[in-house]
Amino acid sequence: MTNSFADFAKAKMILVIGSNMTEAHPVAASLLKMAVIGGAGLIVVDPRRTPLVDLANLHVPIKVGSDVAFLNGVMNVLVTEDLYDKKYVESCTMGFEDLKKKVLEYPPERAAAISGVSAEMIRDVARRLAAVRPAMLMYTLGITEHICGVNNVMSCANLQMLLGNVGFECGGVNPLRGQNNVQGACDMGALPNVFPGYQRVDNPHAREKFAAAWKVEKLPEKPGIMIPQMIEGLLDGKVKAFYVFGENLANTEPDIRHVEHCLGSAEFLVCQDIFPTETTRFAHVVLPAAAWSENDGTFTSSERRVNRVRTVSAPPGGAKPNWWIFKEIAKRMGQDWETNSAQEIWDNEVSQLAPSLGGIKYFRLEKDGLQWPAPSLEHQGTSFLHKEGCFTCGLGVLAPIDWIPPAEVPDAEYPLVLSTGRRLYHYHTRTQTGRSQGLNDLLGEETADISEAEAEKYGIEHGEMIAVKSRRGRVVVKANVTEQVPEGLVWMAFHFREGCANWLTNPAYDPITQTAEYKACAVAIEKLA
Amino acid sequence: MKKAIFLLNGKETPYRPGQTLLEATQAIGFHIPTLCHLKETTPTGACRICLVEITGARSLMAACSTPVAEGMEVFTETERVHNTRKLNVELLLASGKHDCLICEASGDCRLQELAYYYGIKELKFSQDEKFYPTDDDNPFIIRDFSRCIRCGRCIQACNELVVNRAISYGYRGKNSKVVTGGDGPYTDSECVFCGQCVEVCPVGALTEKKAKGKARAWETNKIRTTCPYCGVGCQQWLHVKDGKIAKVTAVEDGEPNMGRLCVKGRFGYDFIYSEERLKTPLIRENGNFREASWDEALDLVAGKFKEIIATHGPDAIAGVSCARSINEDSYQMQKLFRAVIGTNNIDHCART
């Protein structure tokens, strides 16, 4: 996020797009709702009538996968009605003429035809946003989990820059990170193209620096492959050994049947986890790991805040801290690493090597942690980025972007759109929440959420078992007839193995991030007996 | 501009216009006892514990809801103030069943503290005590309205702190009590089981079902940590007894949650104690897993990696790190892949 959670409660105008925050990030939603009952404006853009809509001034129920067209339509109005922030655009951004040309191709009427909301509503959104500065934009996976995820993100940034909203408290572009430490795993360089602190592996200076620190002669310069290619690689033999740490890929990746086939083909699969999962079934070696509260360390939250995690008890049996396991493997492959605790790793390596974390040391994290960038020990951390529109890498780039439809759209055989996400009472594949007493009582099984209209059309009662099928699979699941879901949409989660949406989802990926299009594929529903 | 000043027990004291008396005194570290007051929410003035005497006002005023005025003369410890507060504590104590000995909240109860502070000697249970059955028809919250002092904190928390708007005052006058929308069980209401109401209840009217009987407040020590679920990074207190978590509460002044938690952060902690935890390395043999020592398992992994590097090159190895685990673990894993194995084939589910 460019901004902080504290801003959520203070914002004057809020645009939430593709984020069911009340269920996926409940406390962030509470802060936001505080702002709204205190008088802030709220626009919710989402195909579903999510719980946040109850408090919104405006709900914009765009069609799944039409985000770019909708946002271009809004920007068209800002440009044609002269509502954008000219001073900001001139002094803080580049590329306006190209963007203008592109959005002029999306008059509200055209954007309306694609996104399924009225041209008047699109104008209304533009005018409301232009009326209050700064406005804060939040998004989650509804934006990123598309084959055009990167384009969606850039469109959100375009909109906020056009409005002059980036670089101010209570403004900015704010993706809520799904998992507790996605931000941190990225910062640490668990990505194929960057070292810790986003230093590129194809930069010879960065390689030299890390080679010296790690006491090796050279480091690989070619960026590596991403998860989908790794999984495919198991099948075509490009990947011989696959080391899976803590992820339950057999449930979380799209098209479970295919993923399991790939995992089953692995020549050598190592799984390191705290529980047996659907994925560990395919392992050749399983390594038992320490869990949350069983070792010291740090998480980095969505607001770039590095927070301490502390030890309560020792891991059960012979389970070991993950960092220790990696160190031991390194030793057996000929390298002796000096650091021997999470604190040593952070203080002596991470914060030495990643400039934006340079001022962050364990002794400074006792209370509320620190928000990076915090490059020096005197630096107090950064609550919002791009202060006053001064972008860290020069001017903010306004990029012209075209709308493309999802990879798989409904047809006669599969007439409905399936979209997926998370629910309040569970987390991912339930390895943790499923084993915490009480949560299963509140949500004990998967459902397929469908509209009244569909229920009527197919003669389906609320609570009846139905089949949902796509080109990849078929699941039998309980129908949940709800006004949250518009006609033409089926909505499911991936918390339960039985009826997991990922038997159905489409392994089509954003070409840059390789994020799968979990939010859109074509399905059919079937009444049983 | 002239500095804004009021008189606190005869002493000139600064304040910011718009502050309540309570806020102004708290700002200088002066203590006025409170009970129903809940930070960040609209004051209700329900408990009358924070009463003070203001020159010129006929009755005593509640510090939590009275704005400071220029030159206002305030006395916080007069005999009249003391006696009235004491009487109010006595009335609250008499209003319900406050048998501390068997109450889950004992040792962590504001009323108990106040009773001790004001030297209350006798406990009278109210004569017209209504019979409220204890309601625990849900996995997390036990409601015992015979202990409810109608302070309204739970209502303020639900409506203004977490804004879930599940509970309010129902019925009138003497019958007034805290109800969910239809005065039914929580499970049939808008309640999302964030447990915020339990966290702020100053007495034993709302308590945690999972924590029941696990530990007395004075037996635990509190360890601060970060929630293991979503990317908000809420700050938690783990209440630990004998090395085991008895319950989880929010860090009141901690960023970013400022005293809030959701259902997962508050109640989703005990997975670590599951019997299903992996406790020993496993190696596949003839299609089944057998237990192995760390040395054997690690030697096997390292040996196999070396063999694959030798025959197929380092890029034949790929790894996925964990977006749930600590930074230091991800750092070590990418270091293993880059510096030891010699490939950049390291990723994590950055996108979910």
Ligand code: SF4
């Ligand atoms: S648990 Fe949360 S939502 Fe339910 S009544 Fe209490 S505060 Fe409100």
Ligand code: SF4
């Ligand atoms: S339940 Fe607790 S917090 Fe709510 S009014 Fe009663 S005593 Fe106060």
Ligand code: SF4
């Ligand atoms: S308490 Fe809830 S909102 Fe806060 S970090 Fe945990 S899961 Fe997220």
Ligand code: FES
């Ligand atoms: S704390 Fe002021 S009336 Fe209760």
